[in-house]
Amino acid sequence: MEAHADVQPDETSTIADRVFGKLRQAIVEGNIPPGSKISEPEMAARYGISRGPLREAMRRLESANLVERRPNLGARVITLSSEQLLEIYVIREALEGLAARLAAERMSAAAIADLKALLEQHRAEIAREYWQAYFQKEGDMDFHYRIVQGSGNQRLIGILCDDLYHLARMYRCKFGMVSNRARDALKEHELIVDAIAERDGELAELMMRRHIRASRRNVERRLATETTTQHRTDS
Amino acid sequence: MEAHADVQPDETSTIADRVFGKLRQAIVEGNIPPGSKISEPEMAARYGISRGPLREAMRRLESANLVERRPNLGARVITLSSEQLLEIYVIREALEGLAARLAAERMSAAAIADLKALLEQHRAEIAREYWQAYFQKEGDMDFHYRIVQGSGNQRLIGILCDDLYHLARMYRCKFGMVSNRARDALKEHELIVDAIAERDGELAELMMRRHIRASRRNVERRLATETTTQHRTDS
DNA sequence: TCCATTGAAAGTGTCGACACTTTTATGCGA
DNA sequence: TCGCATAAAAGTGTCGACACTTTCAATGGA
Numbered sequence A, B: 001m002e003a004h005a006d007v008q009p010d011e012t013s014t015i016a017d018r019v020f021g022k023l024r025q026a027i028v029e030g031n032i033p034p035g036s037k038i039s040e041p042e043m044a045a046r047y048g049i050s051r052g053p054l055r056e057a058m059r060r061l062e063s064a065n066l067v068e069r070r071p072n073l074g075a076r077v078i079t080l081s082s083e084q085l086l087e088i089y090v091i092r093e094a095l096e097g098l099a100a101r102l103a104a105e106r107m108s109a110a111a112i113a114d115l116k117a118l119l120e121q122h123r124a125e126i127a128r129e130y131w132q133a134y135f136q137k138e139g140d141m142d143f144h145y146r147i148v149q150g151s152g153n154q155r156l157i158g159i160l161c162d163d164l165y166h167l168a169r170m171y172r173c174k175f176g177m178v179s180n181r182a183r184d185a186l187k188e189h190e191l192i193v194d195a196i197a198e199r200d201g202e203l204a205e206l207m208m209r210r211h212i213r214a215s216r217r218n219v220e221r222r223l224a225t226e227t228t229t230q231h232r233t234d235s
Numbered sequence C: 001t002c003c004a005t006t007g008a009a010a011g012t013g014t015c016g017a018c019a020c021t022t023t024t025a026t027g028c029g030a
Numbered sequence D: 001t002c003g004c005a006t007a008a009a010a011g012t013g014t015c016g017a018c019a020c021t022t023t024c025a026a027t028g029g030a
Helices: A015-028 A040-046 A051-063 A082-106 A109-127 A131-136 A139-151 A154-175 A182-197 A201-229 B015-028 B040-046 B051-063 B082-106 B109-127 B131-136 B139-151 B154-175 B182-197 B201-229
Strands: A067-070 A074-077 B067-070 B074-077
Touching: A015 A051, A015 A154, A040 A051, A051 A067, A051 A074, A051 B051, A082 A139, A082 A154, A082 A182, A082 A201, A082 B082, A082 B154, A109 A139, A109 A182, A139 A154, A139 A182, A154 A201, A154 B082, A154 B154, A182 A201, B015 B051, B015 B154, B040 B051, B051 B067, B051 B074, B082 B139, B082 B154, B082 B182, B082 B201, B109 B139, B109 B182, B139 B154, B139 B182, B154 B201, B182 B201
Parallel strands: none
Antiparallel strands: A067 A074, B067 B074
């Protein structure tokens, strides 16, 4: 995990950088609830720092669209609407489709082999019924990260890994999206990797777009039932 | 001009916000040359502010990928490689294609009429040979802005208008890209608008992708001749 | 003459303090 | 009791100052 372009917890980095990473993680995981106000004195005290670096970190969170800030009123964690979640899926479909095509053209043979090994691991975990814990967490993301990295397009990697994925993860935590389609998703992942291994960029893009569209439709279904049943605990 | 989601020069905004906008403009227009170091004391003195707000502005510039910052070494304006410029075109092709499709589905009739009026204006300017000054500046961008706004996807608007367009503009200034294909571009713009007016999303996406691909190829050609002739002044 | 060392100068990272704005609480009048 | 005005409290925006790091220059030795 954390194999992507994240803020390194290096000791040489600044306080603002480190606290940015911590705050982002706290927001994405829901430890700081959506819509809640972030008080500068309170946060500075919690992390044992001054308000200067904290404000720098807040600026970066603002740029990352994780907090909304209004002058003299302070910053709040963004509120999560289902429309915005679907907006992200629409963009991911276009961008990750592109990433899959580029990956098919440029990914190294070694990276493809690693990808296949990752899928093998997923397959085993699903067979052992561990998929709940795994796919609920970061398993699916790992796969997507690698494809995007394989595209070799630095700007594309930045947009997806530094911005959209954190938002997607946040929304998933918020709505409690436990993937109930792990087996289907794995099958789709396999088709994508096969296309990449065959260096068939066109097919890889098609399959990736289809995969994300299916994922979006799954979310749409859940959102629909969520709103009709009005927070019924489906246990 | 400046009709997009920019930093409002409102008096109620903070110093950091205003100086962020000013710095971004200065960087994009080349007034602060690429690769040059940005000294905090010097910049703070130039804008007559303290280092606190300036550092907040720098953080936002960092998030916008306009400056590179390394701990204890300071910030530099990003250096411009032709590879990165082409990377942006690849992403724009995917993202603006998507925007055109969404715009065809969702744009209001009034907005489409405005778009047609804009094209009419472009046509007149090209006929009067004003196209050099116009297309060299922001005329082309105006068109693209409107399409993206018409998509209605807030996240998409943010990625393109807040990040990629500024970068594209910067690279254009850097390489002195005077569009020598204004007439071709206008023709392509007309095809896109026609498709949108017909509510043909599929065609609008196809035409937009083709338009940006043509634009990218044009840049590629110029870059190729640029590197072979080694800065020959083609006057 | 060239290189290494050392000191100063400049620059970045961080902090505490103050001014102004917003919010909350208090008290007065109807 | 309710509503409004006023004042106090909290919070944000900004600044200047200090510590540490990096850079540069001068000095001394080989």
